[in-house]
Amino acid sequence: MKEQTREHQLVMAAKGGDEDAFAALVRLYEKRVFALAVRMCGSREDAAEAAQEAFLAAWQGLSFFRGDASFSTWLYRLTSNACVDLLRREGRHRSAAGPSLDDEGLSLDVPDTALSPQDEAERQELREAIDRGLAALSPEHRQILILREMHQLSYDEIAEALSLDAGTVKSRISRARRQLRNFLLKDGNFSPPAASKATGKEG
Amino acid sequence: MKHCEEFAALLDPYLDGELSPEDAARVREHLAGCDRCRAYVQAALAIRDAFPAAEDVEVPEGFADGVMAAVRADSLRQKRRRTRWAKRLAPLVACCAVVVLAVSLLPQLQRNTAVSPAQDAAETALLDEGDASAAIENDSGAQVPAQQDLDPSAKQALPSPSDSEEGAGQTSPADVPDSSASAPEAEAVSPEAAEREAILAPYSVQSTPSLTLTAEEAGDLLSGFAPAEETEDGLLYELTAAEYSDLLGRLEQEGLTVAGAATAEEAAAAGGAMVLVVPS
Numbered sequence: 480m481k482e483q484t485r486e487h488q489l490v491m492a493a494k495g496g497d498e499d500a501f502a503a504l505v506r507l508y509e510k511r512v513f514a515l516a517v518r519m520c521g522s523r524e525d526a527a528e529a530a531q532e533a534f535l536a537a538w539q540g541l542s543f544f545r546g547d548a549s550f551s552t553w554l555y556r557l558t559s560n561a562c563v564d565l566l567r568r569e570g571r572h573r574s575a576a577g578p579s580l581d582d583e584g585l586s587l588d589v590p591d592t593a594l595s596p597q598d599e600a601e602r603q604e605l606r607e608a609i610d611r612g613l614a615a616l617s618p619e620h621r622q623i624l625i626l627r628e629m630h631q632l633s634y635d636e637i638a639e640a641l642s643l644d645a646g647t648v649k650s651r652i653s654r655a656r657r658q659l660r661n662f663l664l665k666d667g668n669f670s671p672p673a674a675s676k677a678t679g680k681e682g
Numbered sequence: 683m684k685h686c687e688e689f690a691a692l693l694d695p696y697l698d699g700e701l702s703p704e705d706a707a708r709v710r711e712h713l714a715g716c717d718r719c720r721a722y723v724q725a726a727l728a729i730r731d732a733f734p735a736a737e738d739v740e741v742p743e744g745f746a747d748g749v750m751a752a753v754r755a756d757s758l759r760q761k762r763r764r765t766r767w768a769k770r771l772a773p774l775v776a777c778c779a780v781v782v783l784a785v786s787l788l789p790q791l792q793r794n795t796a797v798s799p800a801q802d803a804a805e806t807a808l809l810d811e812g813d814a815s816a817a818i819e820n821d822s823g824a825q826v827p828a829q830q831d832l833d834p835s836a837k838q839a840l841p842s843p844s845d846s847e848e849g850a851g852q853t854s855p856a857d858v859p860d861s862s863a864s865a866p867e868a869e870a871v872s873p874e875a876a877e878r879e880a881i882l883a884p885y886s887v888q889s890t891p892s893l894t895l896t897a898e899e900a901g902d903l904l905s906g907f908a909p910a911e912e913t914e915d916g917l918l919y920e921l922t923a924a925e926y927s928d929l930l931g932r933l934e935q936e937g938l939t940v941a942g943a944a945t946a947e948e949a950a951a952a953g954g955a956m957v958l959v960v961p962s
Contacts, residue, residue, distance in 0.1 A: 510737060535749070543905065547902060602731070605728070656694060
């Protein structure tokens with residue numbers, strides 16, 4: 480709560496043209512914005528460029544920011560737009576380079592005991608695999624999972640940030656998650672235990 | 683287990699805390715007896731547990747300073763541009779006003795060929811508009827009739843594909859009526875001239891697809907865009923034809939019809955449109 484109040488004060492001050500307040504907002508959000516940008520753009524250089532554009536757009540648009548959405552949601556939206564613009568502008572569709580996960584093949588037999596990372600090393604390994612999996616997703620699936628899992632936005636906030644309706648948010652998250660999980664299964668990170676129960680193909 | 687299909691659609695909202703307590707309880711109950719759905723939920727939770735965290739990202743050194751340098755540079759640029767854009771936009775706005783006025787008076791002009799009070803009013807209004815924009819133009823010491831400025835400004839704001847860099851010898855069809863319409867207050871406004879302008883002037887609007895919204899009307903519709911310019915009148919956005927068309931759709935959804943808005947077709951023909959958001 481305290482953080483929100485402080486953020487609100489900074490936003491109001493920045494709206495009034497206070498550059499120092501805006502600088503504080505930049506520092507408050509740079510990691511989150513950059514984290515989103517680096518996965519959307521695929522390289523740190525592009526991410527830095529897009530993240531800077533997003534902050535600049537925020538500065539320029541602040542006087543029109545009415546606070547209906549939270550500042551962070553609005554900022555993610557700008558970041559997202561900046562990344563898409565940059566990729567389009569430069570014709571850099573790195574995302575297309577990854578393997579296609581368009582069809583999730585939901586009939587895959589799934590281990591009934593999914594992994595529960597036992598130590599930090601295993602967790603780290605899975606994290607790296609998730610990064611590879613994210614890179615293989617389409618930009619919109621990658622983006623929505625990052626907003627959900629990394630930035631912990633609610634469905635409503637995601638709908639606001641990406642200008643989507645609620646139904647699309649729900650189905651896109653589900654699709655993205657299934658694709659990522661299937662990538663991890665193929666990648667061997669979710670290796671089905673040898674003595675998996677004969678779950679069959681129910682469902 | 684035979685309910686899996688029904689529950690499949692609930693698993694993600696369940697994972698994301700988007701279900702009502704009742705539905706969440708139903709899902710939990712189902713998970714207890716369904717290996718397959720439980721495996722999905724467990725995998726999703728494992729992914730969440732190991733998901734890359736924003737905090738782990740290393741932001742390039744000096745990133746925030748770079749942003750602030752760009753912000754300050756932008757503030758300076760905006761201040762300089764503000765004056766320039768005011769000069770460019772004022773004649774445009776004045777011209778649009780003339781067009782609206784002329785078009786609205788056209789039926790009366792057609793009915794009364796002889797000089798009538800309505801016509802007098804039209805002439806006076808036209809002259810007033812001209813004076814107003816000329817006055818703004820005079821800020822910079824330029825004595826050119828205000829409306830002659832319209833065409834270049836329109837081109838610069840939204841270059842049409844056919845425009846060459848120099849554009850000197852090239853006049854698009856829309857420019858022709860424009861130039862003849864730009865003189866009415868230079869030559870004393872004769873009834874015929876006023877009428878001609880009224881008929882021809884709409885072309886000048888078509889050559890510059892544009893839309894003016896109040897901040898209230900615009901709401902958050904443009905919040906995803908960075909304004910191209912900040913003018914004294916408000917924020918000026920340059921949208922692609924597709925973005926503009928999308929904007930029109932959303933305005934319509936909100937039940938807003940904006941008088942004088944360029945159509946999506948006009949924007950498509952010009953390759954984009956300008957949107958000026960003025961304070962409510």
